Amino acid sequence: QSVLTQPPSASGTPGQRVTISCSGSSSNIGSNYVYWYQQLPGTAPKLLIYRNNQRPSGVPDRFSGSKSGTSASLGISGLRSEDEVDYYCAAWDDSLSGWVFGGGTKLTVL
Amino acid sequence: QVQLVQSGAEVKKPGASVKVSCKASGYTFTGFYMHWVRQAPGQGLEWMGRINPDSGGTNYAQKFQGRVTMTRDTSISTAYMELSRLRSDDTVVYYCAREGELTEFDYWGQGTLVTVSS
Numbered sequence: 436q437s438v439l440t441q442p443p444s445a446s447g448t449p450g451q452r453v454t455i456s457c458s459g460s461s462s463n464i465g466s467n468y469v470y471w472y473q474q475l476p477g478t479a480p481k482l483l484i485y486r487n488n489q490r491p492s493g494v495p496d497r498f499s500g501s502k503s504g505t506s507a508s509l510g511i512s513g514l515r516s517e518d519e520v521d522y523y524c525a526a527w528d529d530s531l532s533g534w535v536f537g538g539g540t541k542l543t544v545l
Numbered sequence: 546q547v548q549l550v551q552s553g554a555e556v557k558k559p560g561a562s563v564k565v566s567c568k569a570s571g572y573t574f575t576g577f578y579m580h581w582v583r584q585a586p587g588q589g590l591e592w593m594g595r596i597n598p599d600s601g602g603t604n605y606a607q608k609f610q611g612r613v614t615m616t617r618d619t620s621i622s623t624a625y626m627e628l629s630r631l632r633s634d635d636t637v638v639y640y641c642a643r644e645g646e647l648t649e650f651d652y653w654g655q656g657t658l659v660t661v662s663s
Contacts, residue, residue, distance in 0.1 A: 437589055469650055472590075479653035480582075480590065486647055521650055523590055527648070533606045534580070534592035 438463065439524050441537035448545050452512040455540045457524030459505050460479045463535055467527040469507040471500055474539075476538045483510065483522070511542070547571040549641050556660045565657045567641030573600040573637045574622035578638040578644040581615065584656075585637040595622060595644065631661045643649035 440458040446451040457469065469487050472480035482491050487507065499510040507526075511518055521529035524537040552566040567579065579594040594605035596615040603615045614627045624641055638656040647653035 472650070479642075480649055480650070481653070482649050485645075486648040491649075491651070498567055524588070525650075527647075529561070531607065533594075534582075534605065536590040536592065538589040 437538040438528060438531070438535035439526065440539045441522075441524060441535035443538065444541050444543065446543040446545055447514045449513075449514055449516065452510060455509045455511075455522055455542070457507045457509070457522075457537050459507075459526060459535075460531040461505060463505075463526040463528040464502065464507055465505040466529055469500065469502050470525045471498075472523045472525065473494045474523065475477065476520070477504060478511045480523060514544055516544050518542055547643070547652045549643060550641075551641060551654040551657045554658040556662065557625045557631050558663055559631060559633065559661055561611050561661075562627060563631060563635075564625055565639050565641075565659070567654050568628070569624070569643070569658050572643075575619055576616075577628055577646075579615075579617070580642045580644055580650060581613075582642055582650070583637045583641045585634070585642070586606070588637075590635075593626065593639075594650040598624060613640040624647050628659075629657075635659065636661045660663045 471481045471484035474480040487502040489502040492518045497513045526533045548570045550568045550651050575598045580595040596603045598617045617624045638658050640656050641654040642650040643652040
């Protein structure tokens with residue numbers, strides 16, 4: 436059971452905008468930054484969003500992040516077939532003194 | 546360019562130990578924390594702990610306290626993660642990941658599959 440809660444799946448059609456949620460608590464998302472990672476099958480995760488809403492260089496501006504209270508979300512606009520991979524949220528947890536992750540969301544592009 | 550190259554797949558018996566290495570290149574090894582994250586097949590990511598390559602100081606996830614040891618060899622820019630008393634549910638892929646300047650996991654190793662089977 437993951438500390439951060441994500442929907443196991445999400446879907447959208449090409450060109451559409453989808454949002455993936457990540458719910459936590461006051462000890463993690465409520466008091467620390469949220470990070471998002473993208474993972475292609477059989478590969479290591481890749482940083483997608485850092486510090487709630489910042490994109491590393493090379494990440495398209497189709498990807499965006501936001502945070503409000505103890506929840507965060509990842510937005511993907513202009514959905515493309517290559518976006519059909521897994522997405523994970525992460526945050527530091529003050530109570531656990533460690534990093535916690537969401538269970539991951541598998542995005543399907545219909 | 547930053548690279549983290551991990552050791553190869555391992556097969557271990559229950560109760561044994563495994564030591565996975567992560568060789569860093571392309572940056573100052575002692576300047577960035579190294580984390581270990583694991584992932585069971587088809588499952589999510591799980592943080593195991595981190596090491597400060599400069600001081601050798603470590604922080605471990607509560608779940609792995611007493612069973613995991615993270616070390617480093619600065620002379621060869623390599624971090625190690627040793628997990629003891631292996632169980633079948635330790636059959637997962639282990640990743641090393643560098644903590645960047647903004648506390649993000651900015652670079653990851655390719656992963657090491659450890660299979661625990663009698």
